[in-house]
Amino acid sequence: MTPTENVLGPVGPRPGGHGGSSDPAAVRTSGLTKHYGRVTALSDCTINVPEGRISALIGPNGAGKTTLLRLLAGLARPTSGQVTVNGVTPHQDPAFLADIGYLAQEIPLYRRLTAEDHIRAGAHLNPRWDGESVRERLTGLKIPLNRAVGKLSGGQRAQVALALILAKRPRLLLLDEPVAALDPLARKNFLGLLADGVAAGGLTVILSSHLVADLERVSDHLIMLAASRVQLCGEIDDLLAEHRILVGPRKDTTALERSHRVVQVTRTPRQTTLLARLNGPVIDPAFQVSEVGLEELVLAYLGEDASPTLAHLNTVGEDQ
Amino acid sequence: MTWLVWRQHRIQFYVGAALLAAFAILIVITGVQVADQFRSAQAACAMHQGCRHLGGLFMGSHIVGFLVISTLGAPVLVGLFWGAPLVAAEAEAGTTQFAWMQSVTRRHWLVVKIGWMLVAAAIWGGVISVLVTWWSSPNNAEQLNQFNPGRFDIMDLVPVAYSLFAMALGIAAGALLRRVLPAMAVTLAGFIGVRAVVALWLRPHYMSAVTVFYKVTSGFTPPGAFWQIAQGVVGPNGQVLPQPNNTPLFDGVPQTALPASCSSLFNGPGNPSPTASCAQALSHFRGFLTYQPADRFWTFQGIETGIFLAIAFALIAVTAVVLLRRDA
Numbered sequence: 001m002t003p004t005e006n007v008l009g010p011v012g013p014r015p016g017g018h019g020g021s022s023d024p025a026a027v028r029t030s031g032l033t034k035h036y037g038r039v040t041a042l043s044d045c046t047i048n049v050p051e052g053r054i055s056a057l058i059g060p061n062g063a064g065k066t067t068l069l070r071l072l073a074g075l076a077r078p079t080s081g082q083v084t085v086n087g088v089t090p091h092q093d094p095a096f097l098a099d100i101g102y103l104a105q106e107i108p109l110y111r112r113l114t115a116e117d118h119i120r121a122g123a124h125l126n127p128r129w130d131g132e133s134v135r136e137r138l139t140g141l142k143i144p145l146n147r148a149v150g151k152l153s154g155g156q157r158a159q160v161a162l163a164l165i166l167a168k169r170p171r172l173l174l175l176d177e178p179v180a181a182l183d184p185l186a187r188k189n190f191l192g193l194l195a196d197g198v199a200a201g202g203l204t205v206i207l208s209s210h211l212v213a214d215l216e217r218v219s220d221h222l223i224m225l226a227a228s229r230v231q232l233c234g235e236i237d238d239l240l241a242e243h244r245i246l247v248g249p250r251k252d253t254t255a256l257e258r259s260h261r262v263v264q265v266t267r268t269p270r271q272t273t274l275l276a277r278l279n280g281p282v283i284d285p286a287f288q289v290s291e292v293g294l295e296e297l298v299l300a301y302l303g304e305d306a307s308p309t310l311a312h313l314n315t316v317g318e319d320q
Numbered sequence: 321m322t323w324l325v326w327r328q329h330r331i332q333f334y335v336g337a338a339l340l341a342a343f344a345i346l347i348v349i350t351g352v353q354v355a356d357q358f359r360s361a362q363a364a365c366a367m368h369q370g371c372r373h374l375g376g377l378f379m380g381s382h383i384v385g386f387l388v389i390s391t392l393g394a395p396v397l398v399g400l401f402w403g404a405p406l407v408a409a410e411a412e413a414g415t416t417q418f419a420w421m422q423s424v425t426r427r428h429w430l431v432v433k434i435g436w437m438l439v440a441a442a443i444w445g446g447v448i449s450v451l452v453t454w455w456s457s458p459n460n461a462e463q464l465n466q467f468n469p470g471r472f473d474i475m476d477l478v479p480v481a482y483s484l485f486a487m488a489l490g491i492a493a494g495a496l497l498r499r500v501l502p503a504m505a506v507t508l509a510g511f512i513g514v515r516a517v518v519a520l521w522l523r524p525h526y527m528s529a530v531t532v533f534y535k536v537t538s539g540f541t542p543p544g545a546f547w548q549i550a551q552g553v554v555g556p557n558g559q560v561l562p563q564p565n566n567t568p569l570f571d572g573v574p575q576t577a578l579p580a581s582c583s584s585l586f587n588g589p590g591n592p593s594p595t596a597s598c599a600q601a602l603s604h605f606r607g608f609l610t611y612q613p614a615d616r617f618w619t620f621q622g623i624e625t626g627i628f629l630a631i632a633f634a635l636i637a638v639t640a641v642v643l644l645r646r647d648a
Contacts, residue, residue, distance in 0.1 A: 070647070070648070073421065075417065075420065075421070075647065075648040076647040076648065077647060092425040092426055092427065094424065094425060094428075095423075097421065097423045097424065097425070098423035100421065101421070102417070102421045104414060104417045106414045106417075108413065108414035108415045108416075108417040108418040109415065109418060110413075110415050110418070111413065113327060113328070117327055120323065120327075121323065121324045121327065121422075122422065124321065124323045124324060125321065125324065125419075125422035125423060125424045126423045127423055168422070168423075
């Protein structure tokens with residue numbers, strides 16, 4: 001990272017990129033909460049994903065990513081709070097379902113049926129169905145159409161499921177760790193396909209993954225969950241603009257912490273590094289301010305969640 | 321949706337159809353033999369002018385006879401192998417998440433899937449029942465036992481209702497438990513339990529049984545294929561006599577309840593007739609028979625069918641509520 005500015009104001013939506021809040025929302029939730037028995041899977045989740053975004057859903061295991069996606073797909077019902085998808089509350093209606101593509105982490109396919117069977121089933125069950133695209137895509141990937149899906153490799157199965165979900169031509173794609181089973185090249189190709197689909201218009205994607213580098217390449221929006229709560233939600237450009245890394249001499253940082261939200265503090269004998277969400281200019285000239293990358297930002301929030309107290313006192317000892 | 325149901329379950333359909341076909345072939349071949357045997361036995365009787373009773377004539381081979389009786393268990397097979405996995409296997413494999421994310425509502429999915437399964441169950445029960453009923457008709461005409469528990473349950477209408485019930489039970493258990501093996505266990509236990517409770521405790525009371533008292537020496541047999549519920553002897557003081565196992569009986573009256581003048585009845589060879597004083601003593605005893613008359617057979621079939629259809633309907637309703645309300 002390179003120190004660039006000493007003084008930086010909080011930055012709003014940037015011109016030139018997406019229109020920010022002016023786009024209609026593909027997904028909007030408010031206070032969305034889901035309990036399973038005594039377990040809180042999702043708590044007070046308020047997010048807004050404008051149309052035409054590829055939104056990265058990031059969070060540690062058990063943070064509530066799958067729960068959120070299932071609530072959006074209408075597979076689960078919220079305990080409380082509101083959810084609006086493509087302008088309506090998820091409900092059992094062919095028109096609503098036709099607009100949603102949801103691919104669960106387990107890649108649910110009928111193991112004894114072939115890819116071709118799935119393509120035909122899709123044709124019977126969906127108003128818009130581009131079965132030919134699946135055949136083309138799978139043939140291109142040298143995946144046999146007439147072999148039972150259960151006999152394909154994990155990666156091939158994932159490719160079949162992804163091709164099928166795209167053939168449905170949904171307006172909102174919800175993908176739960178879709179690329180986990182794919183090799184790096186297949187991953188790159190698939191993400192490129194998604195980006196093309198979104199660029200062609202009429203498609204919004206929310207995809208969860210642990211592979212931040214992959215997500216960084218295609219996504220322009222970020223939802224970060226930890227411990228069943230939303231930590232961050234917004235355009236990635238905006239989020240990066242709001243956060244800065246501050247590096248300065250080792251000294252008391254309480255003044256900084258009072259005016260900005262410090263996400264992470266790292267102390268060494270000679271210097272202190274802060275990752276903070278700025279509420280205004282950094283006045284203290286002793287600190288050098290530099291931009292933050294998506295991965296650093298994500299890791300900082302993940303670390304904060306893991307143990308809030310320790311993250312604040314994340315001091316590297318003298319003798320290390 | 322029907323296409324998917326067919327594609328998913330066609331193997332089960334082929335297996336079921338093959339089993340039915342094999343059973344049908346066996347039943348038709350042996351059934352024709354049984355009918356021939358019955359006709360020639362009747363003709364022989366007619367020539368000898370007077371065997372109203374073909375008594376010990378056994379018709380059909382033991383193996384086929386056993387197979388026919390064992391169709392008592394046929395209905396539960398559809399519940400075990402078609403019903404229980406219907407939702408549970410999809411829940412286990414997660415494929416409900418495939419089906420329910422197509423542009424098809426869960427209600428539609430449920431109606432089509434359960435609808436075809438119920439049709440299949442009705443066909444299964446119906447075909448088996450038609451075959452068994454036809455095969456058994458000479459036996460029924462001869463032995464007049466079609467109203468008896470065990471025979472009543474494998475003929476005419478009720479096997480269809482049992483099959484629908486078993487299917488609904490399997491589907492409901494699978495939907496509630498979401499695991500195939502536990503659902504199968506519950507289906508088996510539930511089927512046997514409900515069938516036993518209905519057959520043993522409810523069926524005798526569909527209509528109040530008829531009780532007839534008669535002189536022990538003359539005896540009494542109702543016409544046709546009646547269902548005997550209870551039989552015994554009432555003593556001179558109006559109390560039902562216990563019938564201990566090791567006591568010899570004369571016309572249902574235990575030796576211990578009779579005076580010494582009747583002892584010759586139990587000692588002599590052949591069919592001794594009672595002495596005058598013994599006949600006097602016997603006249604104070606009356607036999608009784610509690611039974612359901614033969615002409616109630618179809619009423620009972622109808623009531624039992626109604627009960628099992630109602631239970632099946634309730635189970636389907638529970639399944640629908642669970643699947644439509646619960647998170648996928």
